[in-house]
Amino acid sequence: MTIPVSATWGCDSMARTLADRQDVIPVLAEVFRDHGFEGASLSAITARTGLGKGSLYNFFPGGKAEMAKVVLAHIDSWFRTHVFEPLDRTEGGLTAVEAMFQATDAYFRSGQRVCVVGVFALGDARDLFTEQVHGYFAAWVQALAGALVRAGRDPDRARADAEEVVAGIQGALVLSRALNDTGVFTRTLARLRRIASGD
Amino acid sequence: MTIPVSATWGCDSMARTLADRQDVIPVLAEVFRDHGFEGASLSAITARTGLGKGSLYNFFPGGKAEMAKVVLAHIDSWFRTHVFEPLDRTEGGLTAVEAMFQATDAYFRSGQRVCVVGVFALGDARDLFTEQVHGYFAAWVQALAGALVRAGRDPDRARADAEEVVAGIQGALVLSRALNDTGVFTRTLARLRRIASGD
DNA sequence: ACGGAGCTGTACCAATTGGTCAACGACGTA
């Protein structure tokens, strides 16, 4: 009945548990992305990850809530290193801003992939993960606004522009998914680029 | 135990069921708004509406799916009469556009209320109500783009602007809810107004 | 070779899910 682990795995062992927990996180992210927090049932999670409940609760003793927290932390970390910190490091130019748009377009697959944090923000999950949901968007707006200020924009205007860009990205995700048209996302991103570069 | 219907209602009878079914729809909309489609459990619905499951299934034999369809139709109808049609009727000016922004701000309570269609669009429910989700946003973009064209804007530009405004509204809902700050919604709406009026 | 540590699948749990249905009782008519 049961297949020996080594038969399907066959590598050295120490890395096993650590590697697996790490490897599972992106899969969990996809499940939460597709179904939201409430909709991500344990059966869906076990099916997509290929892990039994035992393993899942071994990795994440806190159950679904901990899985979601880890996923949010993983996303936050990705955006911090690939988007927020490059923006923070930028001096005068707008190349980091353009890099942000490219990273965003790639990450969300031109609107075919939805934002987990955005999905959480719209539902009940917001109140379970207030901190992380708030932190993600606040960090994004702040990083972008800072970069715009350093590019010479008026601080109030920079903050307003940053809010509009971040909101615009989220809205483009909603709209392109609703209309099932990646063109909407691409076009909206193009217009947001213009806003970011100061019209 | 049971209170006679006439004691709480006291009107003529023929209208009763019809009136009730109509009255329930906004309550259903609130439940779907708060919890999404999957999250709107029948127990939550019975609690908020005060109706037993029997009455619910008497009004909506199709169950949750029919309730959601009716809610979507109700929302669509509201937007058609209060937003889309005024936009369609407008001739040259932008007063209907400004009216749209005011109606939108009031409807979404400056971002404290979320868009049911947007919530559905991001989740599994999109594929259950493809038609209605698509129709709502397509109609909005089209009505707004038409008004902008009639106000003298280049058709391609008008469509891009309309997409950006509608997406921006949805994004502002996400962002203001995530940051728990209605100011974000108000500010973003102000900037979208500028886009709509041609910078 | 042995033993312990820890990963894994799975049976099981109470609670809840969406949905059904038969009995109840309020109503208008006669």
Add this chain to the structure above:
DNA sequence: TACGTCGTTGACCAATTGGTACAGCTCCGT
């Protein structure tokens, strides 16, 4: 006053939910 109609209720259903417990397994250090 009696009756038939019909909306309503809440118990009940199988299925599924998130979560627990545990026995069995593989693996590693000794």
